[in-house]
Amino acid sequence: MWRNIKQQTRNAVRFAAVAATAACLGSPALAQEQPAKVELSGGHVSQLQQIAQERGLNVDDLVAAAKTFTPSGKHDEYITFASGGHSGQIFVIGVPSMRQLRTIAVFTPEPWQGYGFGAGEHVLKGGDLDENHKIRWGDTHHPALSETNGEYDGQFLFIGDKANARIAVIDLKDFETKQILKNPITLSDHGCGFVTPNTDYIIEGGQYANPLGNTYAPIDQFKKAYRGMTTLWKFDRAKGRIDKDQSFAIELPPYHQDLFDAGKGASDGLLFGNSFNAEAAYGAIEKGEAPLEAAASQKDMDYLHVIDWKKAEQLVQAGKVEVINNFKVLRLDTAIKEGAIWFIPEPKSPHGVDVTPDGEFVIVSGKLDPHVTVYSTAKIKAAIASGKIASKDEYGVPVLDFDACKETQVEVGLGPLHTQFDDKGYAYTSLFLDSAICRWTLGGKLAKHGEQPWKVSGKAPMQYNIGHLVTAEGDSASPDGRFMIGMNKWSVDRFFQTGPLLPQNFQLVDISQGGDKMPVLYDLPIGNGEPHYAQMIKADKLKPFDVYPEVGWNPETGTVDPKAPMPGDEKVVKEADGKVHVYSTVIRSHFTPENVEVEEGDTVVWHLNNLEQAPDATHGFCIAGFNINLSLEPGEAQTIEFKADRAGTYPFYCTEFCSALHLEMMGYFQIKPKAAAQAK
């Protein structure tokens, strides 16, 4: 009888698999061909009018609906990877449908993905301060797709944790986090990550200055003992991991560094980063002094940091570094002496720094200044080459002349934060205080807009208080235009009230028209985290696995696990390491073995192998009472280790609804009491 049921289930799965194949062959092909002509009859028009009237929609709404609605089985054109802010995760969102396709667990354990509940521990441990100070969340801000020649290549994704100065590597073959590293010398970052044009390095810009090496120094020694930093993490693409030994940090003054961007094209080899506390102030409101928000906002100019990273790399390779906490640090004095760092004044409390697609210009938004400031790469290079230094900062960094480096300024509005680009030579700047986006014209070779350069072309409101914005392929050397997402900080009244904690919201904007015409096509609440930045890539650049390449696959090593049990290998055995090893196979709809008994005090190492090879045939594995849950995707093997320190009877079962007899996919894990075991 149960074989019949299995057959039925298999048939159902086969049906699904066949449908999958058909769709894979069909859908993208259809998207290329001219689809059948759509004719709306008078009846259809009446029906649409009636629905619109009943639902309070207008004609623009119907158009927006048609531009975004993506029926079952049709896939999105673009995939957006958005940071999840203090959720610690990354959100994967389809464009134009604006559906959240998946969360990628990065810094925070997430049991649906089986991350941090038995599996993934090794990855998470990489981000701990030490054995006794585990960190199991993060504040993700800036996801960065890997690039080849300045173009997104769809292979890897990187993101930083602002709260603890950490960086993570995600492999886009399986959308899983493969590596987390703690920055050894500081405790906070912000501009992380941004990649160099061939992903040689991932840039981690610092944030709040700290005594380097995470030591104690009284706050009144701020200027003397505290330092900023930027870290260049060397990426080994073949291994898909950061090589910590080849990575290094650069010491910076305690100016609260903020966002960074790597030069490309004309500016390849340079790094640009800003900072918002040229006062090197700290707040002391508790002493009746000004809080930091005032103390750090006194000067009219802060410092745009310009770093020659290729020069810095040479200095590091030449051994001109100091080692702090086993990590190479290029000291500021060395960087200055060797000509690897310069500052340029930048207007007031800057936030975003964005290099144009051709690398010719660097755009800085001072959040307390209504302009964006456009710097010319050619002028910066000329200023450096000239050797003319306008001044030096308190820490001896040469400051280039503002006017010598500046191309122009464009008055965009209040609270400009970030700038993105399209395919016609328009730039788009988010305006936090104006709660709007501003479209303005670039000059130079990118200008294909037919308008005067460096002028405001249009403005459109956002609801409310936009932070970042992202355009399709917007950080690459060749942005696509068409779509922009405004990443708004306050939703207030946009959605149904879900208690005092409201979602952030993403507004998808059509930027394919001109001037002020930037209609909001879709308003997506983000109620599971606070995205800051995102990158949007053409979907067809991503080539993920549908199932793991071979049964027994270890997603962490990217190879078949030699200990992954195959059918016939199932057993429970005490091995030479003194631990009880359980070898289990997993297939619809049973585990083998179904009953596992150990003795109280045993250390258990459980090897599981999901033998399935059909797409979507994921199994879960949890043990009641043990804080363990795995997500075993088709072909995946996992090994967990735990102490059986509490006598009792613990059901284990498959947590992923896998077949009609899914509920029967369970067994019992028995821990025989020590007394009973000894009496044996």
Next chain:
Amino acid sequence: MWRNIKQQTRNAVRFAAVAATAACLGSPALAQEQPAKVELSGGHVSQLQQIAQERGLNVDDLVAAAKTFTPSGKHDEYITFASGGHSGQIFVIGVPSMRQLRTIAVFTPEPWQGYGFGAGEHVLKGGDLDENHKIRWGDTHHPALSETNGEYDGQFLFIGDKANARIAVIDLKDFETKQILKNPITLSDHGCGFVTPNTDYIIEGGQYANPLGNTYAPIDQFKKAYRGMTTLWKFDRAKGRIDKDQSFAIELPPYHQDLFDAGKGASDGLLFGNSFNAEAAYGAIEKGEAPLEAAASQKDMDYLHVIDWKKAEQLVQAGKVEVINNFKVLRLDTAIKEGAIWFIPEPKSPHGVDVTPDGEFVIVSGKLDPHVTVYSTAKIKAAIASGKIASKDEYGVPVLDFDACKETQVEVGLGPLHTQFDDKGYAYTSLFLDSAICRWTLGGKLAKHGEQPWKVSGKAPMQYNIGHLVTAEGDSASPDGRFMIGMNKWSVDRFFQTGPLLPQNFQLVDISQGGDKMPVLYDLPIGNGEPHYAQMIKADKLKPFDVYPEVGWNPETGTVDPKAPMPGDEKVVKEADGKVHVYSTVIRSHFTPENVEVEEGDTVVWHLNNLEQAPDATHGFCIAGFNINLSLEPGEAQTIEFKADRAGTYPFYCTEFCSALHLEMMGYFQIKPKAAAQAK
């Protein structure tokens, strides 16, 4: 200067708040009035046709888009609370837009909500096995809204954790989890929760039989030593908490109880629950025997459990209980002897048991039987009253005659799981193996469909393998019809491939038409958990807070925290308890104090109070390196306690982007090394 900035920020916020007020006054009112007539001109029609053609949409797609697209600022009509499966959470989804409005963290710590990273620890601890066995995830299956007279009242939400037999209470004033309780006698449940019609009790049906009290018993003593259970958790509505002392469990045979439903109307006072292992089998594939999926599927009939919960309550109040692990258990023998429990045969491996809105019928789906079986409440009561017992099961439970209790059977298709209802007397049953939904006609007083009763009326495919389904107000005494969501287990090819782990998917179905016409209006990927069941409530029944009622509000106690610091109260002081207490106020854009120094080894108790009163003015609070992050919503006070055991300098900052000077909202937490402190 910084005051000007603050003013600008405040203006921006005021703008948002004004917009909010306007929308609150405007939108719902507009929804009531007849909106302006929508006229599509020839130009509009051409535009829609062109968009449709370019995007490969057909006319049905345009209609579905118009029925679901919800423009910025317009709110959804219904709110769906879906379980998050092994994510451990609940997802809040608007209907018809199908946007995920918010995740509610329940069993799994979630830092965006500040749950389990300093705050919420007390709630999470309620679900631990013991001090040394913390559980920080869950497998949520069945959310249950509180009811008054069988109608959803929008006040509370309950959900169980299948993996560890726990129950949680969520207050819909702020959408936060207020209580988690571990079931003291078992380690797994499934049918949790279902409420009695006035929420006197929340029902937790068991799942995998276990030795009661979580003890060890060898698997070969399964029939003798293992037992099922159902637990009735007494809800104290005034306190908004479960009263554990007034709660009790009922011992049941080891049949792997599954879903439950409380009677209502005609069946008020009864509980119905099913079970899928009348064989009382366990799998032993490791011994060459049949796995559980076969061993538990031998008999043609399992047992529908009928429990007189009002009788059981009387027995408990009369002290006829045994206490196991400090929890009242009504033993099976007592329940039998006192006439509180009966069985009725039910066809093969049942899954869903669903009481009709009037309580007249009980519908069981045997997942290995192509029928739904309809039992009549009147006939069950008559059979009980007659005293005629067809047989007794192995454990002495009286078994009523199947035919005497059965109203009818309807052949719906392969793999029927769950049944929901509409306002016309149709029932909707999900078919896992057919990957479809079946619409069929009820008989009795609810039949307003004008068709023959107990007949299949239509069928529609789902993509793929539907588990549960939910209709608008579908478990209440008066379902709304209109919308149904199919909660599908396999998405396979429906969305862009996000690695081997694919989302589940929700399909919104229009059930307002007739027969087979049940078009899918929207296909929503669920890529952050695996929902099992959901309930859908009219949005206007929910009356959440927009901000907390008073500044200094403690969300756990629902009162003002007397220790919440108000302006002027800010200080750092060692109190009589030997701990260093920090009193901080939080307001755009600074913390007071901004610098806090303690000595290595100090225990720190940090009291924070968000003074904001504008909706959406949430602040975060994290301390680098300490695994601490809070979400302080407007008016909210929180207290955290931790050991300052690692000397160093730790930035703290606001993790929620709150103003233009949000990045400046930070301070330093200093831990002076012990040596330095002693030398002082």
